[in-house]
Amino acid sequence: MADIEIRFLPDKLRVRVPVGSPILEAAQQAGITLETPCGGEGRCGKCRVKVRDAAPPPTAEETQALGAELLGAGFRLACQCRPRSDLTVYIPPASRQLQQSILSEGVAHELALDPAVVKQFVAVPAPVLEDQRGDRERLLAAAGRPRASCSLALLRELGRTLRAADWQVTAAFAGDRLLAVEPDDTTAALYGIAFDVGTTTVVGYLLDLIAGRQVAVASDMNAQVAHGEDVISRIQFATDNPHGLELLRRDIVGVLNGIIGHCCRRAGIDARHIYDAAMVGNTCMTHLLLGLPPGQLAVMPYVPVITAARDLLAAEVGLAVNAAARCYVLPSIAGFVGADTVGVILAADLDRSRELRIAIDIGTNGEIVVAAGGRLVACSTAAGPAFEGATISRGMRATAGAIDAVSIGDDVTFTTIDGAGVRGICGSGLIDAVAEMRRAGVVDDTGRMRSPAQADGLPPALARRLREGAAGAEFVVASQEQTQNGEPLTITSRDVRQLQLAKGAIYSGIEALLDEVGADASQVEEILLAGAFGNYVKRESAVALGLVPAVPLERIRSIGNAAGVGAKLALASRAARERAQDFAARVEYIELSARPDFHLRFAEAMTMAPLAPGKSKAAGR
Amino acid sequence: MADIEIRFLPDKLRVRVPVGSPILEAAQQAGITLETPCGGEGRCGKCRVKVRDAAPPPTAEETQALGAELLGAGFRLACQCRPRSDLTVYIPPASRQLQQSILSEGVAHELALDPAVVKQFVAVPAPVLEDQRGDRERLLAAAGRPRASCSLALLRELGRTLRAADWQVTAAFAGDRLLAVEPDDTTAALYGIAFDVGTTTVVGYLLDLIAGRQVAVASDMNAQVAHGEDVISRIQFATDNPHGLELLRRDIVGVLNGIIGHCCRRAGIDARHIYDAAMVGNTCMTHLLLGLPPGQLAVMPYVPVITAARDLLAAEVGLAVNAAARCYVLPSIAGFVGADTVGVILAADLDRSRELRIAIDIGTNGEIVVAAGGRLVACSTAAGPAFEGATISRGMRATAGAIDAVSIGDDVTFTTIDGAGVRGICGSGLIDAVAEMRRAGVVDDTGRMRSPAQADGLPPALARRLREGAAGAEFVVASQEQTQNGEPLTITSRDVRQLQLAKGAIYSGIEALLDEVGADASQVEEILLAGAFGNYVKRESAVALGLVPAVPLERIRSIGNAAGVGAKLALASRAARERAQDFAARVEYIELSARPDFHLRFAEAMTMAPLAPGKSKAAGR
Secondary structure, three states: OOEEEEEEEOOOEEEEEEOOOOHHHHHHHOOOOEOOOOOOOOOOOOOEEEEOOOOOOOOHHHHHHHHHHHHHOOEEEOOOOOOOOOEEEEOOHHHEEOOHHHHHOOOOOOOEOEOOEEEEEEEOOOOEOOEOOOHHHHHHHHHOOOOOEEOHHHHHHHHHHHHHOOOEEEEEEEOOEEEEEEEOOOOOOOEEEEEEEOOOEEEEEEEEOOOOEEEEEEEEEOHHHHHOOOHHHHHHHHHHOOOHHHHHHHHHHHHHHHHHHHHHHHHOOOHHHEEEEEEEEOHHHHHHHHOOOOHHHHOOOOOOOOOOOEEEEHHHHOOOOOOOOEEEEOOOOEOOEOHHHHHHHHHOOHHHOOOOEEEEEEOOOEEEEEEEOOEEEEEEEOOHHHHOOOOOOOEOOOOOOEEEEEEEOOOEEEEEHHHOOEOEEOHHHHHHHHHHHHHOOOEOOOOOEOOHHHOOOOOHHHHHHEEEEOOEEEEEEEOOOOEOOOOOEEEEHHHHHHHHHHHHHHHHHHHHHHHHOOOOHHHOOEEEEEHHHHHHOOHHHHHHHOOOOOOOHHHEEEEEOHHHHHHHHHHHEHHHHHHHHHHHHHOEEOOHHHOOOHHHHHHHHOOOOOOOOOHHHHHOO | OOEEEEEEEOOOEEEEEEOOOOHHHHHHHOOOOEOOOOOOOOOOOOOEEEEOOOOOOOOHHHHHHHHHHHHHOOEEEOOOOOOOOOEEEEOOHHHEEOOHHHHHOOOOOOOEOEOOEEEEEEEOOOOEOOEOOOHHHHHHHHHOOOOOEEOHHHHHHHHHHHHHOOOEEEEEEEOOEEEEEEEOOOOOOOEEEEEEEOOOEEEEEEEEOOOOEEEEEEEEEOHHHHHOOOHHHHHHHHHHOOOHHHHHHHHHHHHHHHHHHHHHHHHOOOHHHEEEEEEEEOHHHHHHHOOOOOHHHHOOOOOOOOOOOEEEEHHHHOOOOOOOOEEEEOOOOEOOEOHHHHHHHHHOOHHHOOOOEEEEEEOOOEEEEEEEOOEEEEEEEOOHHHHOOOOOOOEOOOOOOEEEEEEEOOOEEEEEHHHOOEOEEOHHHHHHHHHHHHHOOOEOOOOOEOOHHHOOOOOHHHHHHEEEEOOEEEEEEEOOOOEOOOOOEEEEHHHHHHHHHHHHHHHHHHHHHHHHOOOOHHHOOEEEEEHHHHHHOOHHHHHHHOOOOOOOHHHEEEEEOHHHHHHHHHHHEHHHHHHHHHHHHHOEEOOHHHOOOHHHHHHHHOOOOOOOOHHHHHHHO
16 A cells, blocks of 8 residues: 655654554654544544645544534544545644653643643735734734734834744744744744752753653752751841842752753753743742742741742743743742642642542652542641751761661661762661661660660670660661761661651641541552652651551552652643642641641651551551 | 711712712712713612712612612712711722813713722731731732732732731732732822823823823923934934934933923822823834834835734833833824824714714824714825924924914914014914915915016005015015014915925825715814814814815814823723724725825815815815
8 A cells, every 4th residue: 555644743743654544643653642532533522633735525523523613724633534645734732642751750641732832833914005004913913813912022023023034933922922923933943941949959841842742851959058958047048138039039040040051952952942931849949039038938927928820921030041931830828838739739630639648748848738529738847857867967868878778687788879888868768777677676666766785685786786875875777887988877866856756747747637638547548759758768668657657558659759740730731730720729728836736746646656547556567 | 957078088088068968969069070971860870989888778779770789889879879977988980080171172071980000908917827828819819809910029029018018008900910019098199191292292191090180281392303303214213323213212211201200290299109101192103112113114015013002011111100000002003193193083082973074183294084984094194394384484383483373454464372573484374374375366276476576456565575585486474573583484485385285185185085985075074173283273274275175164173182182081091992992903094105096186185275075166265
């Protein structure tokens, strides 16, 4: 059978397929995934494409799904239309499926590519004496968007651009706003960048908004660290120094622009082809990024300047991208539950969950969200520093040289990240270590560590690891031969206490939220661990330590950097933004410190085997 | 009968009226004119006000006109509600009638005050631990506008402002945009400024947008004159000099800001209380004001960058008013029919006229609009320079020392503006002079002036005034004793020719438009003369000269600076803006030079007594 050539726009891809193959197959061959919720049976109408040349008459399914008007405009269903000769096909963004593997990182998404900024090639009719419409009116009429608005800056260049390009231009629109007019056909170059602005680390993801693919990722330290490790010290710096806020703002904008440069170099694209950005971060980070005074976040009742989503100009924010690009900051929920948590909810589809699900994002703070029966409740806990190593004697972040997993049998074995010599211990290593120490009887349920004098009954190798330190008993995890600095790495009684405080904060937060929705741990369908910590922590140890309620281990799932995924979803899909705005307004924020029983619960939650719910003690063993 | 006190907000006016007087009467006593299209009979519901205290139960008319919801919210009809005790009444802007005498200047308007920017006092509930909504969300919810957007600059100050004002603030909104938040109750201070940006003169009108009154007016020369007297030479300057456009832009912005300063000083208000501006001007002036390159206006086919209305930030334009103020530029129609003509149409209500009406705005150019049977057709003529004195040997603008009226019987008599010694002759004086010269037989119908040798039959005093000049016959209007420079003021044959060219341009423009709508001059209901020229010109002379078709004189009316009135209407009323946008898009622009018969018509129209239509010749005598 003869082959024909199908050409896809705006991708400019060509494939050869046998005569009579559906366009859908040709698209697959070109690496383009179309929306086909009905399974390609011509019922849902989602795989509509626009054909530029003659094609066989529409099938009954096409007539039914598209109607006369769309058919008349050249629209066809990719699953139904089987061309018999060469054909050029334009794929509208909404018909294209986001590439699941790229955007999801552990969470399944079905989401149509539907970016806030779109591009359109426009052949503008040149003016003549009988048609003296203004340049703007002429362009917008030809683009079929007569009511679009635009900036004065654009108008100042418009006449020149149109004439220099001989009236053949590409227009970029965000809704009813004309953002940019470029000479010639640049419809294939449409990129966006998503940022997860963390207190410590910033990650940027460059997406191709035509193909729905991630084309580069880069991360960097948050340069604000120089003015304070944590949120509170940065707020202090912003408040105490006359130019503190502006300094912090420039720090983070500089980091973002560095990441933009990196991503563009890696992907081989021009930053001027980035037309949109989407941002998540905790409430303090988004305040600092936008130059909003953060002082009020640190004083009762911890109220942000704004929680709603912000739809800004990238230039206002200071991003070195297209001068007319947009910048969307996802909504936040409260002073200590930020846009990053909204990103997690979005990525984990928690807003659509009917079953009881818990998402925990452990970064510098620990934010928890419980979804139950259509409700979303959230809280924030001051859990992070221990897990990130800040309050642990030999604690460190999860980077090379960090002990990240520990087993204790007759003696101790461990692994380090990258197999490097021991430099310290990270959160997951610490949780493993303490969970194993407890299983081995080195610490008891209340967290008390045996002293060397109380080592009776322990395996001899373990007994030898116990020693008396400056502030009570210590347990040697790595010997001086195993460490880079030549000193043994020990876990002190104080370290265990710090970990108990941190895990108690998380656990009691979970309990408070379960209480709020009138559920108990036995009803939990799924526990989702977000963030780098969630990637490394062993589920057994998390349960054993009582960091999370004791559920069957298969119900605990790591979902990676879900906050960043949320930012990417918002970048790629207007529907995702709408969802985020909708659910952010209905998330119920629970202020733990306002609950009269919270301190009691917290104290209880510090024990290794939580007293409630019933099953957890057993499961912890 | 006892008196009670009625207090009106936001005006903060108090009046005492007899018990049982309708609120409408109390408002009149306070100098507030409410909308009462039904004549105060309780039928139209337009005079609705909001009462703050107990009032008698609603009448049947009120129940009918307002409905339960509005009544429940405290709304009442001012014409029906007759308070029996002291009462505070809030008057919504839309219930207030624009003060006709101020805004109309010769054109009757019935228009509700409905400015684009409104202010609202908001008592914001302070945050508590149980209510941690963001500042923005809290404010907008209290203002009843939860979906309003705002700038980053506003957000950066919002927290401080709310707390410093103890959560008692005034919010200024433009539609769904929150423009400004000010401490305390500043609802009474809401001003706007309307500008008529002429090629030669700029006029600014400061309006109180609460009371609907003009509170100051000031004018100044357009400083761009230094770079060219007329539109074409300024376009040349903008095109030929690298920074030409920016220089011209700064010139005009400087003039506008000077006028703003003057107006504020005169009215005793702070420029920060100006929240809105509205602009008219010819297409070149609006281009220069906004920094839009005007070059394309001077080359075929004379296409503007934009004709649609522009809704801008006053700060983008460079106006020294409230930092968050808006600036509205009225739509224009074509390269040579600008927003000033749209202002004239708006002020003259031409868009609502069913009868045949002609509006002529003679400034540096002459724009003509014909309204007929729902259609609006417009053209532009290069008529102005002669009427403004530019091409006349002793021509000058209508300022002190200009001959503005001339009569010729046995000899010549004239008046000057301000009674000063003669410095020159302005447009209306020239028209008078030539019309009278023709009546007296000094010039014939074709415009040819008698030479001194052909003075037979003229009264001796007139014959003595004829002399031979450098380029043909001249007629002495003012002797050397009557002029300031000691030289006689003459009208030369060339001056008569120039005037014929100018009036011929206007007349043939009118004819072309009448032709376009299929009408002739006998059907003309009204001829409206706009602009300073229209104020001074004698109707008899305009007809005698054949500047306008010969209609009964009572059908010719001067409407003053109608373009400026249009700007004021757009400033005071959103409905006026919508009207302008609607009709501007449907005005049919007639390009005279594109009409094959135009040059012939033009030549014919130069004769003093137009050959067509039939009646005009007789009326011209």
